[in-house]
Amino acid sequence: EAEVAQSPRYKITEKSQAVAFWCDPISGHATLYWYRQILGQGPELLVQFQDESVVDDSQLPKDRFSAERLKGVDSTLKIQPAELGDSAMYLCASSRTGTSGRVGEQFFGPGTRLTVL
């Protein structure tokens, strides 16, 4: 069964360092999402891609976060510099998009747990 792949699964870094997370969506899924899940809370959307284009990055802290999906397949989320408050689980999800524009079910990856010291 196809799954969303993410790496690394765990990342520990010191504040002010740069970190990067990678996501490989399910093949054929045009829509890709990055969510941030703070401990004890529900995930919140950071950025949404449709193919290689950003559809929604209104909640992405653009002064330190960046995301790209250059070939419309896998994606990278970067934080530079990392801050203590960035400690969280970073989830990637993907979904199909129908010809009508309606998106299908989102499938989630296992996440990357980031700890900033």
Place this chain on the structure above:
Amino acid sequence: AQTVTQSQPEMSVQEAETVTLSCTYDTSESDYYLFWYKQPPSRQMILVIRQEAYKQQNATENRFSVNFQKAAKSFSLKISDSQLGDAAMYFCAYRSALGGSQGNLIFGKGTKLSVKP
């Protein structure tokens, strides 16, 4: 903006018994989807059940069923014959039926379900 509220931070159920998790939401849209996701400890989030707002019939998936009250904006999850493997965080989520940037999920804060043997 749409919001999702889960008022039960933690719930507990005896194995083989039935438990109901509550969720309310707020939206001005008429066409949308509602979901319950399960997130086991250290494992990825998986979809438990979904409900289309235009359908009056409540969704059912094996031991999982929902009570969807559109006018009251309520969407509760009933788990029958609870099993030890049902122990997890459960998230209620909303998604607009529109395409584009409306396709992302809006999550509640979650309910931690414990199952006692």
